[in-house]
Amino acid sequence: MNQVIAGGQLIKNKQQIKGSSYLKAVIDLHYNTDNQHYKHVPLRLIIRQDYHAKKAKRFVINNTNQNVWIPNKHLHPDGTIKENQELDYIFKGPVAKRKMDLAGVVSPIPEINVFK
DSSP: OEEEEEEEEEESSSGOOOOOOOOHHHTOOOOOOOEEEEEEEEEEEOOOOOGGOOOOEEEETTTTEEEEEEGGBBBBBTTOOOOOOOGGGGOOSSSHHHHHHHHTOOOSTTOOOTTT
């Protein structure tokens, strides 16, 4: 069962929320919006209202308008990237390479071979 904190109280189901919508209570969860790094690529989580219905979270690259979606299986519930996760497949291919170039990340990153 998903537990939600709204207004400092533990909400066990959406019927317990008064004067607020369930969606607003879900947004009240604390997400990690600090800069994170994956193999020297700076990433920052974008806060969105619809993450409860998504299977991935959106991150901006190097604080630009370039972004990538990282599947939830690689993330903690607060959006922090789990340790020892293999995310290279997200940064592979010509589209990802172009995004990295536009974001100002030195490309290709030695640890990530974008063309394999």
